[in-house]
Amino acid sequence: MSDLPTLRKKIDSLDTTLVNLLNERARVSLDIGTTKRLDEEAKNGEKAAEDLHVYMPGREKQIYEKLERMNHGPLKHESLNAIFREIMSASIALQKDVSVAYLGPPGTFSHQAVYRRFGDSVVYVPQKQITDVFEAVEKGRATYGIVPYENSTFGSVVETLDYFIKSTVKVRAETYLTVHQCLLSNSPLDKISKVYSHPQGLGQSQEWLSAHLPEARRIAVKSTAQAAEMAALETGAAAICSEICSELYGLDIVARDIEHGVANTTRFLIIGSSSDDQATGNDHSLLRFTVDHRQPGALCDGLKVFKDYGLNLFKIDSRPSGLRPWHYVFFIECSGHASGDKLPSVVKDLNQYCLDVEILGSFPNERTASETC
Numbered sequence: 001m002s003d004l005p006t007l008r009k010k011i012d013s014l015d016t017t018l019v020n021l022l023n024e025r026a027r028v029s030l031d032i033g034t035t036k037r038l039d040e041e042a043k044n045g046e047k048a049a050e051d052l053h054v055y056m057p058g059r060e061k062q063i064y065e066k067l068e069r070m071n072h073g074p075l076k077h078e079s080l081n082a083i084f085r086e087i088m089s090a091s092i093a094l095q096k097d098v099s100v101a102y103l104g105p106p107g108t109f110s111h112q113a114v115y116r117r118f119g120d121s122v123v124y125v126p127q128k129q130i131t132d133v134f135e136a137v138e139k140g141r142a143t144y145g146i147v148p149y150e151n152s153t154f155g156s157v158v159e160t161l162d163y164f165i166k167s168t169v170k171v172r173a174e175t176y177l178t179v180h181q182c183l184l185s186n187s188p189l190d191k192i193s194k195v196y197s198h199p200q201g202l203g204q205s206q207e208w209l210s211a212h213l214p215e216a217r218r219i220a221v222k223s224t225a226q227a228a229e230m231a232a233l234e235t236g237a238a239a240i241c242s243e244i245c246s247e248l249y250g251l252d253i254v255a256r257d258i259e260h261g262v263a264n265t266t267r268f269l270i271i272g273s274s275s276d277d278q279a280t281g282n283d284h285s286l287l288r289f290t291v292d293h294r295q296p297g298a299l300c301d302g303l304k305v306f307k308d309y310g311l312n313l314f315k316i317d318s319r320p321s322g323l324r325p326w327h328y329v330f331f332i333e334c335s336g337h338a339s340g341d342k343l344p345s346v347v348k349d350l351n352q353y354c355l356d357v358e359i360l361g362s363f364p365n366e367r368t369a370s371e372t373c
């Protein structure tokens, strides 16, 4: 082993090589941006080129999988992934100014999910409620949005599903975040009479609340970080939120990991003005449809279409349509991609049993093998 000055000299020289290589990569990324813009302009005109999507989840997944295959250490996979998250974040930001709307204020789990997916080089646009995230994307105030879709303990996020009934946005990607809920307050546990959180935070921690704060009022607010903001202003109030809100809002951690359920995980969807048209071979698609109730068995016949084409179903939700009582909109998540050969035929066949069918987006499956079991 060499002495310290020699080893540091080696590091200095490697850093120079790294910086040069990173800039070489950045220049290629700029060329990719220009090529995509020119291609889009030639195909769909100048306006489409302005709205160009620079975030390509399918391509990113390919890169991360390749990194995992070629990394033989000593760098850990997670460390290499974190480094590349920032490399790709910078790469996206070079191609275009990218902003991401999320359910704020800072400190929410959505905020952490944006960081996980988009890194530090994009602009973060906090929104007051989930519906505002959709609107920010629809009205072009943000390039992308991230919305909570479901939680492994408490189930679907109905506010998100309800907005998908009327929205024009498309799903581009998904991301998973392990969620640990904390009880934050400036009062001790025996003085807490009110607990604020998002309905998901309250739901994921209901067993703990019943055991430790059975008398406390549970108050649902728009987000977990808003709950922290509010709890910081009142004595005897607490918030169920992420640990990072402790520092952000000046609250003490009264209890940690109060969620029930094993490996409590929230799944987020990344939305944009269009879906990713690049299939990866392991994709999921989200569809929305309304069944024609005048036909007996229409829902059953509709579901059979997926089976006939060999597409696996992962999730089914139904929500009131809002148009008339007992009339529902169904959401189906299945394997396959909108640009594949099966899904367009499924949609065509489904139309026999449904009043309307729409593919809300196709995206790379990010669930790891262990999460699938």
Ligand SMILES: O=C(O)C(=O)C[C@]1(C(=O)O)C=C[C@@H](O)C=C1
Binding pocket: 029, 032, 033, 054, 055, 056, 057, 059, 060, 063, 087, 088, 091, 092
């Ligand atoms: O391959 C592309 O399409 C790129 O824009 C390049 C790149 C990258 O830096 O590797 C950048 C952003 C995309 O999300 C995926 C990949």
